[in-house]
Amino acid sequence: QQQVKQSPQSLIVQKGGISIINCAYENTAFDYFPWYQQFPGKGPALLIAIRPDVSEKKEGRFTISFNKSAKQFSLHIMDSQPGDSATYFCAASRAGGGNKLTFGTGTQLKVEL
Amino acid sequence: ETGVTQSPTHLIKTRGQQVTLRCSSQSGHNTVSWYQQALGQGPQFIFQYYREEENGRGNFPPRFSGLQFPNYSSELNVNALELDDSALYLCASSPDRVGSPLHFGNGTRLTVT
Numbered sequence: 001q002q003q004v005k006q007s008p009q010s011l012i013v014q015k016g017g018i019s020i021i022n023c024a025y026e027n028t029a030f031d032y033f034p035w036y037q038q039f040p041g042k043g044p045a046l047l048i049a050i051r052p053d054v055s056e057k058k059e060g061r062f063t064i065s066f067n068k069s070a071k072q073f074s075l076h077i078m079d080s081q082p083g084d085s086a087t088y089f090c091a092a093s094r095a096g097g098g099n100k101l102t103f104g105t106g107t108q109l110k111v112e113l
Numbered sequence: 114e115t116g117v118t119q120s121p122t123h124l125i126k127t128r129g130q131q132v133t134l135r136c137s138s139q140s141g142h143n144t145v146s147w148y149q150q151a152l153g154q155g156p157q158f159i160f161q162y163y164r165e166e167e168n169g170r171g172n173f174p175p176r177f178s179g180l181q182f183p184n185y186s187s188e189l190n191v192n193a194l195e196l197d198d199s200a201l202y203l204c205a206s207s208p209d210r211v212g213s214p215l216h217f218g219n220g221t222r223l224t225v226t
Binding site for chain 1: 117144146148153154155156157158161169171203205207210211213214215216217218219220
């Protein structure tokens with residue numbers, strides 16, 4: 001059972017544009033929602049994370065928007081750069097679940113010049 | 114500060130064989146998790162170790178086993194390898210067993226022929 005659904009599967013954005021990746025979850029016990037960035041041949045790297053007590057978190061060009069009632073959250077990359085080209089994964093974990101993360105299936109982002 | 118290191122980086126095994134993958138956790142981290150990432154998919158949680166004891170397990174059969182040592186390094190052992198075990202195996206460490214962000218290594222690429 002896929003508990004975190006991610007879309008789109010792939011995304012092409014022009015340099016300077018906004019990249020938007022969406023995730024939806026089913027388990028209402030989830031209380032921690034990180035986004036990871038993965039380059040080819042590398043492990044995932046934590047980008048930004050949010051907890052459900054806030055609706056938005058911004059770090060530099062990266063923003064998470066969180067809608068608890070809709071059980072959805074999204075990643076916005078402002079002023080997208082070619083160096084942002086990577087695969088992005090949303091994830092979720094629940095209180096009492098240790099650090100076990102349930103990942104989405106990933107979005108391959110390409111930022112073109 | 115040394116990050117999470119994994120060895121070997123690549124490995125080729127034959128179906129039915131056994132394999133051991135190794136992970137050194139980041140300095141100061143006492144919790145290690147292992148994930149399996151099939152090609153084009155998000156990482157799947159295998160299990161987590163905290164202070165040398167298994168502290169949570171995903172939907173993987175018993176032929177997937179692990180160890181954590183007093184220095185918090187870890188091993189993942191897989192017996193009776195199957196073709197579907199071909200994947201990138203990721204180790205992640207965290208400073209505590211709950212509520213801590215995961216720091217991933219670059220993984221071991223296992224190919225089973």
